[in-house]
Amino acid sequence: MNMEKLIEGLLNLATDLAIKIVTCLVVFVIGNYLIKRVVRMLDKSRLMKETEGTVRTFTASFIKIAMYVILAIIIVNIMGVPMASVITVLASAGVAVGMAMQGALGNIASGIVLMLFKPFKLGDYVSIGSVEGTVRELNLFYTVFVTVDNRRVTVPNSTMMNANIIDVSAEENRRVDLYFTCDRLEDQVLVTQLLTEEVEKTEKMLKEPAPFVSLDGITDTTLKFVVKVWCRNVDYWDVYYDLLTRITAQLEANEISIPSMRVSSLDQPRIRQ
Structure with missing residues (x-):
């Protein structure tokens, strides 16, 4: 009798877990599709088209990451993990990750400053240290250049903030x-x-x-x-x-x-x- 109850309990647990896993997969697939669709809609929106290039790419990167974070929280909640526990774990992990990723966080902060003060814009030909090329992208962590011989160069935003930036295209x-x-x-x-x-x-x-x-x-x-x-x-x-x-x-x-x-x-x- 006890064995039957144990097996029945395990089956119920497995069934419940399977349902949650399938639900999470469905939510992830739908959420991932919606996020990509929203990002494409933002890129094509009139507001984004009228926004300066560096601000546009940086904002799109930030919104995309924020939506994936929200999706992850929803999936964790579906799995039945208490939000209080999630917040506690995230707070503890945040301290550890923050210390381990000081460079990455510095890149994000530098990217925000670059976006606000705009020492250059997309399409400008810029020289920074030993790197020079046309600015193609400014995202949360990196600034992307394309050189005259068509090489793609990725420079951390913190490096951009700590170097002399020469914008050759700035003046008429x-x-x-x-x-x-x-x-x-x-x-x-x-x-x-x-x-x-x-x-x-x-x-x-x-x-x-x-x-x-x-x-x-x-x-x-x-x-x-x-x-x-x-x-x-x-x-x-x-x-x-x-x-x-x-x-x-x-x-x-x-x-x-x-x-x-x-x-x-x-x-x-x-x-x-």
Whole structure:
């Protein structure tokens, strides 16, 4: 008799557990489907489309994680685990996980700061330390870049917060600075004239601020000249290579001795977009 009651109790327990497991699976499948659908609807919503890119991706990541947390709590509740016990366990685990995941929590905090202060936006070409590329995504933990040779680079948000961020795309206009060095015995007036003539032929150059050509320095063996030309940001590399090619060819055509040549930009790092 006792054995029959034991078997009956075990069967009832197994049946109850099986029902809960099946229910949890159904809830998970439906919940997972609804979460993905909600995320897609948010991405297509007018509000999200009008939101700045970094804020949009960060908000979508936060909402997605929050919905999965709620789904997990619902499943635990279906299994019959008392919520008081769940809260106690989560509080204890939260302390331990928080200590073990200080870096991850720091990334989240940094991501929130980046989203609020917006030192860059999606689509900007950004340089940070040894990494440079176009910003494709800002989520809870990482910022994703795509380099000019199509490599995907993932940088922790905390790293972004602790580094100097150079946003090459932030301003509408940029300045191209070229430095040319020639032999000390060359005619500096002639060299300046040749440089000025080539600068004036530059089609994509801005008239204001006016271009600048001048002798920039003298050593025992060389003369150093500087050329500064403003252009639209999107035309930077067209102007850069156009001036470099034409000026070099002009100096060579006039038999100007060029012992060495250095090209750089004072305003921006030498970054290729």
